[in-house]
Amino acid sequence: MDRKQALYVATFAGVIASCLVYVLPAFSPTRVFWYYPLEHRWAFELKPSALAMDWYGRTLLAVVASFFSFAFTFVISRRLKPLASSRGFHLWVGWAASALLIALSLYAYQLLNRNPVPEPLPAGYVPK
Amino acid sequence: MVFWEFGTTSQIFFEQYAKLLVLLHAASAIVLVGSSTHHSLVALGYLRGRYKVRLGRIYAAVVAVAYGTTFLLGSLAYPTYRYRVRGLYLDRHAVWASNLFDIKENFATIGLPLAIGAFCLSRVMDPKEDRPMLPGYCLLVFAMTAIVWFNVIAGLLITLAKGV
Numbered sequence: 019m020d021r022k023q024a025l026y027v028a029t030f031a032g033v034i035a036s037c038l039v040y041v042l043p044a045f046s047p048t049r050v051f052w053y054y055p056l057e058h059r060w061a062f063e064l065k066p067s068a069l070a071m072d073w074y075g076r077t078l079l080a081v082v083a084s085f086f087s088f089a090f091t092f093v094i095s096r097r098l099k100p101l102a103s104s105r106g107f108h109l110w111v112g113w114a115a116s117a118l119l120i121a122l123s124l125y126a127y128q129l130l131n132r133n134p135v136p137e138p139l140p141a142g143y144v145p146k
Numbered sequence: 147m148v149f150w151e152f153g154t155t156s157q158i159f160f161e162q163y164a165k166l167l168v169l170l171h172a173a174s175a176i177v178l179v180g181s182s183t184h185h186s187l188v189a190l191g192y193l194r195g196r197y198k199v200r201l202g203r204i205y206a207a208v209v210a211v212a213y214g215t216t217f218l219l220g221s222l223a224y225p226t227y228r229y230r231v232r233g234l235y236l237d238r239h240a241v242w243a244s245n246l247f248d249i250k251e252n253f254a255t256i257g258l259p260l261a262i263g264a265f266c267l268s269r270v271m272d273p274k275e276d277r278p279m280l281p282g283y284c285l286l287v288f289a290m291t292a293i294v295w296f297n298v299i300a301g302l303l304i305t306l307a308k309g310v
Contacts, residue, residue: 077258125249
């Protein structure tokens with residue numbers, strides 16, 4: 019494949035990997051980095067022990083997966099025959115659209131009717 | 147409106163700059179929503195046989211930079227939001243806004259490779275010669291623009307409920 023086609027294929031491989039890896043922690047227990055904003059510390063774990071944010075960890079996971087998927091696919095694609103017809107290009111579009119739809123709809127579905135537990139009000143909190 | 151008076155809780159990372167960060171985040175988002183919308187219109191033009199390639203490349207580059215900037219500024223303000231806004235207020239008084247924010251943040255991460263991918267493809271693709279690549283390019287551009295618009299509107303609604 020020429021550089022242009024390999025870049026095209028690698029781009030979509032990166033998008034697909036990013037989407038699928040990003041949703042992985044949502045349905046399969048996965049260790050990620052959690053940031054504890056009140057304790058100013060990071061932890062690589064399955065579940066937090068206090069108020070913590072896993073968004074940074076999940077984002078890092080997705081970015082790393084996307085990068086390696088892109089790089090691997092680009093290198094391999096350069097050694098393959100060119101895509102013979104537009105069907106090959108459209109297949110990648112279909113797969114990427116499916117991965118996007120899965121990722122977006124999964125998070126929307128899981129979060130739409132969530133009932134979060136509020137943090138306890140700290141000492142000194144004065145409503146006005 | 148409920149205001150918070152700082153008591154004995156610990157300072158959160160970048161908390162003293164939170165309002166400024168959110169303001170810059172909003173300003174960057176304005177650039178992002180404008181450039182992504184224009185980029186979508188150019189991509190639509192490609193499908194219709196109107197090739198404004200140079201303009202398309204400029205918009206792709208602006209979108210990539212604006213997306214990254216908006217993303218970064220939001221991530222720096224996030225710890226303050228997570229406790230002061232969501233933890234203490236939204237989870238108690240406006241659960242819909244709390245959930246909407248989390249949907250917004252996840253959509254933003256999902257949209258990041260789309261912005262980068264569209265930029266990469268814009269540098270090498272000739273929409274007139276590389277017609278088979280056009281549907282893929284348009285998917286990246288249109289999906290990313292839809293995510294950006296959703297996030298801008300969601301962000302405004304959430305801030306109307308409670309900001310940092």
